[in-house]
Amino acid sequence: MGSGAEADLKITPNGGTPLGLSSAEGASLVLVSEKFNGTNYREWAQSVRLAVGGRGKLGLISGTSKPPDASDSAALVKWETDNSLVASWLVNSMTPQIRRSFMFLPTARDIWDAVKESYSDGEDGARIYDLKTRSWQIKQGERDLTEFWLELVSVWQEIDLNIETEWSCPSDAARYKRLIEDERVFQFLAGLHQSLDDVRSRILARSPLPSTRDAFAEVRREASRRKVMLPGISSTLPSSEVSALVSRQSDQGQKESRGKVVCEHCRKTGHSKDKCWDLHGKPPDWKPRKGKSRGYQTTSDSTSDKSGSAPDKSGTLPIIDKDQLNKLLEMLHSLQSNQSPPSHNASVAKQGSLIGEDDWQC
Incomplete structure (x- = not known):
């Protein structure tokens, strides 16, 4: 290990120098990504404050760090070193045209104040x-x-x-x-x-x-x-309406899920296998809905039958019972036995989705 000037340059175990400067705190350190160009003072000043303050040297530009008494030579040397370092950071964060006006000022505080006076608008x-x-x-x-x-x-x-x-x-x-x-x-x-x-x-x-x-x-x-x-x-939408919509969507989703149930036996929707009438019959308390009673209907190509009953607008004759149907069948057989051409082409169909053993279909 050398002595004298060489000793002043040695690096301490924590990466610093005897004057307390980190090896990363060189004069060429770039403080801000965008250099001061005369039009971005406020952004530049805030970035510099953060960068200098983060390195523990904000007092050198704010004025709170004063030069020590000349009798304390060690402290004075350290202060002058830190001051020169911060001053170099400031001028290197400016464009070449701007830095010429400030690089010869003696302290970092002088540079900082001069830039503020020249380019700050103050409280506009x-x-x-x-x-x-x-x-x-x-x-x-x-x-x-x-x-x-x-x-x-x-x-x-x-x-x-x-x-x-x-x-x-x-x-x-x-x-x-x-x-x-x-x-x-x-x-x-x-x-x-x-x-x-x-x-x-x-x-x-x-x-x-x-x-x-x-x-x-x-x-x-x-x-x-x-x-x-x-x-x-x-x-x-206001929050109250959102809550109402969420509730309605939930109810609608439950209804749709019920309507999409498919019976595994008959493959029809609206009921499950354990409630299928094909397997278990109708419930004991089941009653037909109004206007949906089961019976037999006949349709005719003519506008009226022999008894003078007129079809409705849809061409469907009124519902008839079994006695009337039997009489109609006897009349048809009688006409066929006499080899007379039938006067009606009739078709008999049963309403409903199921056909029992005692049901008749033409």
């Missing part, structure tokens, strides 16, 4: 007014819930970038943040589709109100449930 009242107005006017409409939420969140974030508030009292800062959070919950609920009235009422009834993220998660779960229950319909 007109811009803030426009953003706040938009946040109340954004509505879900017929859009997907997530699309509506993301648009609203992007406006809120831009408002936060335009309003920089510093609080001396932490409790006041927490109270102010809670007020802003409640206001944004109201904005989110006010923009929801009317079909989500039920979940909106449940959230408003809670005390205290949930955070905006919790409110979104609850509404998203309700919207997902509605899509599963009634796809293509639930997104446009």
